Amino acid sequence: MSEIRILNPDTLGKPLGQYSQITRVKASEFLFIAGQVATDKTGNPVGLDDFSRQCEQVFANIEAALASQAATFANVVEFTTYLVHSQDIPQFMQFRRREFPRFFPSGKYPPNTLLIVDRLVQEPFLIEVQTVAAL
Amino acid sequence: MSEIRILNPDTLGKPLGQYSQITRVKASEFLFIAGQVATDKTGNPVGLDDFSRQCEQVFANIEAALASQAATFANVVEFTTYLVHSQDIPQFMQFRRREFPRFFPSGKYPPNTLLIVDRLVQEPFLIEVQTVAAL
């Protein structure tokens, strides 16, 4: 059983969104989840041109990946988020403000690194999130 | 000795290539390998303008890094792959279809996150792969 502490030391700046600066984790078992994009169970893209819908699907996929190993968002130690359009950053912030309190009822949001890249594996995908979790 | 399980839960979409959705790993010793590009032993670029040759060199370098610690591709728990040109995605898919069955005779391909970025450390490099492994 892991011991996960999500921390915002006051020697560091206030996080610029719904994330924390540090996870300190004592664990002997980890999950590495491939970057999730907005695909349904058949592997087809969903939410074409709909960034908010893609966010929902991506986090639903991460939740399913965690659940398959009897884990929840509380097990997440790190996210890395890749967006294709910097114009979507405000919507991503909004999505987290709206949904993260439900995903993370403790109010402890894991560290996230947000990057704007050229493209993801297929043209329609607007967001991809890579996850590390501890069991 | 680590216990590595590579998993594709059926609650998640079929992977979009030669990778799996999740690694579940119980381990107390890990390798973090710097992103590998197509350099030879003297640090010089190889495979100029030859994406397929660069793929070979990158995975040869990863294999050498693993071998230096008495590990093999079976120890890999996560790849992150960065390409410079989205036009190379089909060739990357092809490379994996061709070579991964040899690298991973178990047929268990580790999670991978594929990203298209602007550039790598030097102009000629077309692909870089970052690796985490468990011993």
Added chain:
Amino acid sequence: MSEIRILNPDTLGKPLGQYSQITRVKASEFLFIAGQVATDKTGNPVGLDDFSRQCEQVFANIEAALASQAATFANVVEFTTYLVHSQDIPQFMQFRRREFPRFFPSGKYPPNTLLIVDRLVQEPFLIEVQTVAAL
């Protein structure tokens, strides 16, 4: 207490900068530090249009994050560095040549993966560094 070995096996090319090819780490406790950008303690950007100043602030933030958990740069097992402009690569190399001997008095520089991406979370940020450490 972790056991961290930073390695450059001679079967791999010479690193292309102030980093090493492999970390081998035996540990049961890890830190995942969110990508650090050049913010001060109030979360405001510092070093506008000044890449070198931003580098200093980013590594000061990482040092503060480590220090908050009684760790130092000697605990780092992996960096991933994102720059917005490839033109800044020479300055980044120069910054590391100048500062890393002080940050890493052992001369053992952790693996780094250097990527050029489109943009970071806010327009003024020119560099972001993600860190994993072992306690």
